[in-house]
């Protein structure tokens with residue numbers, strides 16, 4: 095069977111005098127090698143995109159992490175300079191894309207900012223600067239020039255009993271990395287908690303009774319997908335869901 099096609103979100107960034115629509119290679123390589131699928135970056139052109147037309151041609155959607163934050167005006171709060179940076183073009187693309195992919199039963203994997211986007215897309219809210227909240231730990235990356243240090247394994251998470259995540263990686267707690275300052279607040283429509291950190295921070299969600307596969311993690315399985323078993327299992331499960339979706343589409 096041909097490799098399924100996975101649509102990947104793009105950050106909009108100034109670089110070398112141009113504006114780039116780009117995604118980090120770590121996500122693209124994890125899709126290629128651990129999910130055995132082909133990544134295709136979707137530029138963040140918001141309402142200029144015919145989402146159904148592009149979703150007709152792919153078998154999965156992956157929303158990447160990013161240092162930028164979802165704009166708070168999308169969940170009823172006021173944007174501030176300290177809470178930035180923001181990426182409104184990405185917001186205007188990923189939120190409708192995720193909603194439509196879920197409605198159509200197209201497999202979705204949303205990572206870190208991607209999970210926060212999924213929650214806001216479904217009507218939920220975000221906490222900002224969780225390290226300043228009572229009872230919360232600091233979930234930010236260690237300060238380092240070394241990516242492997244920034245993405246080092248940071249804390250354990252507990253998996254919800256009977257969750258989709260436990261079905262993929264097994265029921266025992268797993269250890270994950272952590273590079274975020276925001277976290278899910280009120281849950282969006284139909285979102286179901288799949289895992290939590292010891293301070294109560296929501297670490298993984300799915301969409302209850304979604305017509306297709308949906309997994310979202312606050313941590314970054316893409317970074318260790320070549321060497322860490324749960325990270326590999328998550329990408330394999332996503333690739334398998336995309337293959338099943340592609341096969342069902344071909345037989346229609």
Ligand SMILES: N[C@@H](CCC(=O)NCCCC(=O)O)C(=O)O
Pocket residue numbers: 158159160161162163164205206207208210235273274275276277
């Ligand atoms: N900005 C949000 C999203 C967190 C996220 O996606 N982090 C990835 C960062 C990658 C890096 O720092 O290199 C938040 O902070 O909660």
